[in-house]
Amino acid sequence: MKTNNPGRLLLIMLVVGWFAVLIMLPVYGIVQETVKSGLSLVVSSLNTPHARHAFLLTFWITIAAVIINTVFGIIIALVLVKQKFRGKLLIEGLLDLPFAVSPIVTGFMFIILFGPNGLIGSWFEGQGIKIIYALPGMIIATLFVTLPFVAREVMPVLREAGLEQEEAAYVLGASPWQAFWRVTLPSVKWGLIYGVTLTVARSIGEFGAVIVVSGNIINRTQTATLHIHQEFTDFNYAAAYSAALLLAILSFTLLITMQTLNRRTNES
Amino acid sequence: MTENILPRPKMRSGDALLRSASFGYIGLLIILPITVMIVRSLQGGLTALWADITLPQALFSLRLTIVTAFIMVLINIVTGTATAWVLVRYSFPGKQVMDALIDLPFAMPTIVAGIMLVALYGPRSVIGSFLQGHNIEVMFNTPGIILALLFVTFPFVVRAVQPVLIELDQDMEEAAKTLGASSATIFFRIVLPSLMPSILTGAALSFSRALGEFGSIIMVAGNIPFRTQVASVYIYGEIESYNPQGALGLSVVLLFFSFAILLLLNFIQYWNRRHEN
Numbered sequence: 001m002k003t004n005n006p007g008r009l010l011l012i013m014l015v016v017g018w019f020a021v022l023i024m025l026p027v028y029g030i031v032q033e034t035v036k037s038g039l040s041l042v043v044s045s046l047n048t049p050h051a052r053h054a055f056l057l058t059f060w061i062t063i064a065a066v067i068i069n070t071v072f073g074i075i076i077a078l079v080l081v082k083q084k085f086r087g088k089l090l091i092e093g094l095l096d097l098p099f100a101v102s103p104i105v106t107g108f109m110f111i112i113l114f115g116p117n118g119l120i121g122s123w124f125e126g127q128g129i130k131i132i133y134a135l136p137g138m139i140i141a142t143l144f145v146t147l148p149f150v151a152r153e154v155m156p157v158l159r160e161a162g163l164e165q166e167e168a169a170y171v172l173g174a175s176p177w178q179a180f181w182r183v184t185l186p187s188v189k190w191g192l193i194y195g196v197t198l199t200v201a202r203s204i205g206e207f208g209a210v211i212v213v214s215g216n217i218i219n220r221t222q223t224a225t226l227h228i229h230q231e232f233t234d235f236n237y238a239a240a241y242s243a244a245l246l247l248a249i250l251s252f253t254l255l256i257t258m259q260t261l262n263r264r265t266n267e268s
Numbered sequence: 269m270t271e272n273i274l275p276r277p278k279m280r281s282g283d284a285l286l287r288s289a290s291f292g293y294i295g296l297l298i299i300l301p302i303t304v305m306i307v308r309s310l311q312g313g314l315t316a317l318w319a320d321i322t323l324p325q326a327l328f329s330l331r332l333t334i335v336t337a338f339i340m341v342l343i344n345i346v347t348g349t350a351t352a353w354v355l356v357r358y359s360f361p362g363k364q365v366m367d368a369l370i371d372l373p374f375a376m377p378t379i380v381a382g383i384m385l386v387a388l389y390g391p392r393s394v395i396g397s398f399l400q401g402h403n404i405e406v407m408f409n410t411p412g413i414i415l416a417l418l419f420v421t422f423p424f425v426v427r428a429v430q431p432v433l434i435e436l437d438q439d440m441e442e443a444a445k446t447l448g449a450s451s452a453t454i455f456f457r458i459v460l461p462s463l464m465p466s467i468l469t470g471a472a473l474s475f476s477r478a479l480g481e482f483g484s485i486i487m488v489a490g491n492i493p494f495r496t497q498v499a500s501v502y503i504y505g506e507i508e509s510y511n512p513q514g515a516l517g518l519s520v521v522l523l524f525f526s527f528a529i530l531l532l533l534n535f536i537q538y539w540n541r542r543h544e545n
Contacts, residue, residue, distance in 0.1 A: 007451070008358060015354040016366065018347050022418055023372055026381070029388030076290040083283055091291075093530060094298055100526035101302075102480025104500040105519045108507055109301035112308055119304055144297050176282050205377025208482035208500065212507060225379045225483070232383065232487065237392070244383040248376060255375035259368045 027248070034245045037238035045231075045239035046246060053219050054227035054243075061135075061210075061223065062203040065142045069199055073150025074192070078184075080151070081158045098147050106144055107212025110137060114213075133215035138223070141209040146199040153195030154188050157265075161187040190265040194258065201254045204247065302523065309516040320517030325493050329502040330518060336410060336498070337478035340417040341471050348425025348470055349463065355426070356433040373422050381419050382487025385412070408490050413498065416484040421477050425470030432466040465540045469533060476529040479522060 034042060045051065080092060098106070114121040114131040124131055131137045165187065169179040185192075207225040214221035222230060224247055232240040309317055320326065354360075355367055373381060389406045390396045399406055406412050436459070444454045482500040489496035491505060499518050506515035 015351050026384035026388045030384045033387040072293045079290045100476050102500050102522050104482050104503050109305045113301045207379045244380045251375040
């Protein structure tokens with residue numbers, strides 16, 4: 001294969017050019033806009049009570065989503081790979097739904113269900129517990145949008161690992177609990193870490209579903225993404241760009257982590 | 269052989285517990301909310317639902333959503349396939365970096381994507397003021413929506429086609445070349461047909477994402493009825509103005525599209541597997 005073929009060279013240039021303009025130029029755009037505001041303004045706009053509260057809220061929601069969806073993601077993967085039952089394909093299909101549903105529709109669904117007049121929400125309202133326009137609703141919405149990641153990443157690894165090692169553990173007298181911690185979990189380690197990384201990235205970045213269920217209350221239910229939106233609509237461009245760049249750097253770090261993990265899984 | 273040694277009864281109760289846990293979780297988080305929403309939308313009767321969907325403003329936003337998503341998909345099919353081709357078949361400096369950065373739009377929060385595009389093309393930027401001077405409106409107009417969609421969906425087609433292209437046996441291409449076929453003939457008659465299922469998968473995934481996209485569009489195009497208001501933004505507006513009834517119509521339509529695309533994707537996968545065997 002020659003690389004001096006003019007058609008080939010043209011195609012490479014077109015593809016790289018398109019990628020540079022579509023993806024890399026906007027990244028440059030936000031870096032440049034933030035740099036333009038000056039370091040002191042960037043730091044002071046990220047250090048306001050609103051901004052700090054918003055980033056902290058995103059942090060806690062992400063922690064909650066990761067813990068709950070890791071536990072249930074592993075359980076769902078185990079059930080779908082190791083057990084046989086009717087309607088398995090349907091469950092597998094339903095598992096992918098969160099990827100296909102619009103975040104706004106997601107938020108709206110949870111308002112209907114958990115809102116003050118909703119099927120479940122009205123009961124909680126009677127107990128004095130607010131779900132919608134409060135933290136529980138925001139966690140539930142994040143759980144929905146990140147539900148498939150851990151399960152979907154663990155399933156293929158689990159399938160490939162097979163049953164032999166686990167059965168060997170049973171033969172040697174291990175309890176199911178021991179077999180899980182000593183054999184199953186280590187064998188799906190990389191898939192699990194990859195799934196968790198995707199969950200973290202999506203939790204940090206979720207906007208549509210969270211803005212609908214949160215009611216967007218400053219200093220109460222505003223996450224980092226909602227804070228960026230708020231500053232932007234208030235014409236505080238420097239604050240919006242700084243916070244967005246901070247999230248972009250976080251996402252970029254996660255992306256690099258994912259790439260490294262991916263290479264690791266492919267090699268092992 | 270291991271049957272007698274395995275602690276069978278204990279296993280089975282554990283299995284049942286795990287199964288109820290997963291069904292319960294999926295049921296509560298996915299099945300119940302969707303069912304309740306569909307039931308709610310049908311409570312007022314089909315005629316009322318249809319009336320909500322066919323309101324001029326709702327219908328306009330739905331049409332804008334589908335048209336912009338469709339244009340994006342057409343562009344992505346060409347650029348995505350070309351990108352995958354270049355990354356798999358050719359070598360050039362910086363290829364590995366580019367390959368790693370393809371997923372950037374998936375990792376970026378959608379609102380950050382929107383902010384980036386505004387920073388680059390907005391009226392305050394160099395490019396933006398140049399475009400404004402030439403009376404080309406990108407922001408708060410249809411091109412802005414398409415641009416945002418292109419950004420957030422860029423990896424879908426590339427990542428769907430790339431692995432298939434890596435696996436593709438090049439013997440047929442070599443044979444065709446020996447027989448004197450031109451590069452174009454080889455691509456369209458031999459390579460493209462084998463890539464078709466993966467291209468379709470990538471296209472369906474990006475179309476699905478585009479129909480529901482909210483964050484980047486609201487930054488780039490805003491919320492102007494009969495101009496830049498797409499379906500998700502319309503639904504958001506109805507919820508914000510305390511009119512859940514009005515939001516239900518388009519929500520159900522979008523939900524219907526999500527189901528349809530998932531079915532299509534499963535069908536492509538099924539068809540693909542059958543063809544391989």
